[in-house]
Amino acid sequence: MTTDDAEGAVLADRPPTRTGDAPAQAIRTMKLTRRFRDLVAVDAVSIEVPPKEIFGLLGPNGAGKSTMIKMLTTLLPPTAGRAWVAGFDVTSQAGVVRRHIGYVPQALSADGALTGYENLLVSSRLYDLPRADREARIESALELVGLTDAAGQLVRQYSGGMIRRLEIAQAMLHRPAVLFMDEPTVGLDPVARRAVWDHVRRLREALGTTLLITTHYMDEAEDLCDRVAVMHQGRVVAIGAPRDLKAQVGATATLDDVFMHFAGTDIETGGGFREVLRTRRTARRLS
Amino acid sequence: MRSYAPAALPAVYPERSGGPWSFVGHVFAVADAEVRKLRHDPLELIMRAVQPTLWLVVFGQVMSRVRGVPTGRLSYLDFMAPGILAQSVLFIAIFYGVSAIRERDFGVLNKYMVSPISRTALVLGKAISAGVRALSQGVIVYVLALLMHIHATWEPWNVFGVLVLVVMGSAVFSTLSLVIACIVKSHERVMGMGQVMTMPLFFASNAIYPIVLMPAWLKAIASVNPLTYEVDGLRALMVQGGTSSIGLGIDFAVLLAFVAALVAIATRLYPRLVT
Numbered sequence: 042m043t044t045d046d047a048e049g050a051v052l053a054d055r056p057p058t059r060t061g062d063a064p065a066q067a068i069r070t071m072k073l074t075r076r077f078r079d080l081v082a083v084d085a086v087s088i089e090v091p092p093k094e095i096f097g098l099l100g101p102n103g104a105g106k107s108t109m110i111k112m113l114t115t116l117l118p119p120t121a122g123r124a125w126v127a128g129f130d131v132t133s134q135a136g137v138v139r140r141h142i143g144y145v146p147q148a149l150s151a152d153g154a155l156t157g158y159e160n161l162l163v164s165s166r167l168y169d170l171p172r173a174d175r176e177a178r179i180e181s182a183l184e185l186v187g188l189t190d191a192a193g194q195l196v197r198q199y200s201g202g203m204i205r206r207l208e209i210a211q212a213m214l215h216r217p218a219v220l221f222m223d224e225p226t227v228g229l230d231p232v233a234r235r236a237v238w239d240h241v242r243r244l245r246e247a248l249g250t251t252l253l254i255t256t257h258y259m260d261e262a263e264d265l266c267d268r269v270a271v272m273h274q275g276r277v278v279a280i281g282a283p284r285d286l287k288a289q290v291g292a293t294a295t296l297d298d299v300f301m302h303f304a305g306t307d308i309e310t311g312g313g314f315r316e317v318l319r320t321r322r323t324a325r326r327l328s
Numbered sequence: 329m330r331s332y333a334p335a336a337l338p339a340v341y342p343e344r345s346g347g348p349w350s351f352v353g354h355v356f357a358v359a360d361a362e363v364r365k366l367r368h369d370p371l372e373l374i375m376r377a378v379q380p381t382l383w384l385v386v387f388g389q390v391m392s393r394v395r396g397v398p399t400g401r402l403s404y405l406d407f408m409a410p411g412i413l414a415q416s417v418l419f420i421a422i423f424y425g426v427s428a429i430r431e432r433d434f435g436v437l438n439k440y441m442v443s444p445i446s447r448t449a450l451v452l453g454k455a456i457s458a459g460v461r462a463l464s465q466g467v468i469v470y471v472l473a474l475l476m477h478i479h480a481t482w483e484p485w486n487v488f489g490v491l492v493l494v495v496m497g498s499a500v501f502s503t504l505s506l507v508i509a510c511i512v513k514s515h516e517r518v519m520g521m522g523q524v525m526t527m528p529l530f531f532a533s534n535a536i537y538p539i540v541l542m543p544a545w546l547k548a549i550a551s552v553n554p555l556t557y558e559v560d561g562l563r564a565l566m567v568q569g570g571t572s573s574i575g576l577g578i579d580f581a582v583l584l585a586f587v588a589a590l591v592a593i594a595t596r597l598y599p600r601l602v603t
Contacts, residue, residue: 114442117603139444148435154365166357167443169350195368211439323435 064128067092067219067251068113072122075108082108084275085122090251090268092218095241097266098255099300105275106255107147110223113253114144127218140168143212143250147223147323151207153197157188160196160211168215182210185247186240202233209240213248220244222254226261227323238265259296269296273304354445358453363460372461377468380416384409384472387536397537401569409478410562410570411535413469413490414555417462417498422526424458424502425509425518432601441602451503451594455587458502459495466494479568489565489576496583497558501529503590510597534559539573557582 068090075083083105090096098106111117113126115135124131127141144150151160161179170178183189186206196204205225212220222241226234238261244250256262262269263283271279271286279286279299287294290302366372384405391397392404399407431437440450470487473480481487509518532546533555539547550556561579564572572579 111603116438116441116599136444136446139442142442144438144442146435146438148433148438150435150439152361152365152436152439153434154368155361156368159361159364163357163361164439164443166353166360167440167445169353169444 064092064125066090066125066128067094068096068124068126068253070109070113070122070124073109073112073119073124074121075105075112075117076120081275083112083119086272086275086277087122088270088277088280090253092251093245093249094267095245095252095254095265097262097269098253098272099257099259099262099269099296100255100272100304101257104272106272107223108275109272110144110221110253110255114142114221115139140215141218143215143217143220145205145208145212145220145222145225147227149204149208149323151196151204151211154195156193156195157183157199157207158192160207161214164211164214170215178214182214185213185243186210200233201229202236205229205233205237206240209237209244213244213250216248217250219251219253222252224255224257224323226256226258234261241265259300263296271300271303279303351446351449354449355453355456357445358440358450359457359460362454362457366461373464376416376420376464379419380412380465380469381472383412383415384469384476384478388412388476391536398540399538400571402567403479405476406479406567406570407538407563408536409469409473409480410566411533411559413465413494413566414497414533414559414562415530415535416465416469417494417558418501418529418555419526420465421458421462421498421501422505422522422529423519424454425505425522426515428454428506428509428601429513429515429518437602441599447595447598448591451506451591451598454506455499455503455591456495459498462494462498463491466491480566481568481570486565490562493558493561493565493579493583496580496587497555500554500558500583500586500590503587503594506594507590507597510594510600513601529553529555532556534563534573554583554586 066089068088070086070088072085072087073083074081074085086105086109088096098109100106108117112119113124113131115131115138118132126138129137129141131138151157152163155163158179161182162175165175165179180189183192186209188203188207188210191199191203196207199207209222209225212222225241226237229237241252241254242265245252254261254265266283268280268282269286270277279289281289283296283299286299287296290299294302388405388408391408395404397404397407428437470480472478505518505522508521512518512521528549532549533553534550535555539550539556542550557574557579560572560574561576561583563570564576564579
């Protein structure tokens, strides 16, 4: 495990370039930091995620995962440090970054008062999809997530798993280079969770999308992610493939042990009132 | 899945950035989404009919017997009908921020905020959608006018002008409410601010009595109240024999300036709602 400072220095020697070709890294952060008054939510985090990787941010509520995602999706300006997504700077090129990303937030981003089809139609317009392509793209997106038959129903009548699948379709409609998913399976039953994982994998296979997901489910991180970064109190305390991290801790270690080892605390501990409230609210609406 | 072309880093249409038509398309996308919601749940439109009906049928009928309000050549009911239209638009628009907060809480706002559309297109789309919803108020008041023998003007250009003013008035107050929502950030406080503001805006205007009756200090407030300009324009266009005491051009210009200023402010503040 390198310290954040040393890693930042190494990264600084290789400034990212964007010349029209695919960038070397789908996501790069350099000492990315966000403070809220006294609280340092994200503390000088430097990570690199190569294209096509499924990368997991792992940690308890309040570890800084959602704040990381908000900065990378241009919703929240960083206090210090820099970040590039799909080769573009999230601060100075926020508009271009938005064209190249999809985001499935922890809270629901599909509009319950519209039908599934209408949600996708709105997205197709927001992303300037060519008019001639729209219907075909919406149709194939619905097909991909298995919602063709439910397209005409209001989303508020959907089950939790259906809503999440619609949100994935919505976030992928413009074929983004990088897809961010914040706690994508909170509040879903095991079957629906598996279905979401399958869709995520299929997207990567079909489109070569890079995925950054946050989760505090260890099995999810282990099954789904090529690499994970363990976050604790705003810092990345360990980074690597789940198997390698486990090997570092011990022969029979689980990811829970890994977390315990690097963060020195249980993953269920921590998280402020607001975080817990939001998670529960999302869970309730999905179930 | 066949139409998904594999690529290392699939590009979207990076060349298609901005442009005026793209901007118009985005404004339309935002406004259209709101109108579709209304189509799915038209109950709201029926609720909207209650207030103007009460004001015209109860308050208007009684007050028109008083004959103490100098309304020029107009009967009191003719005089107040445009005022009630403006007021019923105001009373709904001023609580627009509540739905903005709800959209934030549900997470739907994220969908728009991470998309490449400009914040201005987003705010303008919301303002226009609030305006389109308010058109139902115009229809309701015209129907009431028919039923109550109010002398409405039915010239197509006048009706069109009235509807434009309704959309603009609604855009002004809904965007004002959105600005407040971005500052106070909670349901209850937006409701509270709306409650605090409606009556002063209403009474410090020419909606139910002419400005000439006001003491000087109230005249001063009325002259910076956008509702005054909306009512003035409506009165000139909506009822037979109605005249503008300010000037129609000024009415439209002032409302347009208010819309522009408030949209500009809301554009800056809106991203704060998702942080």
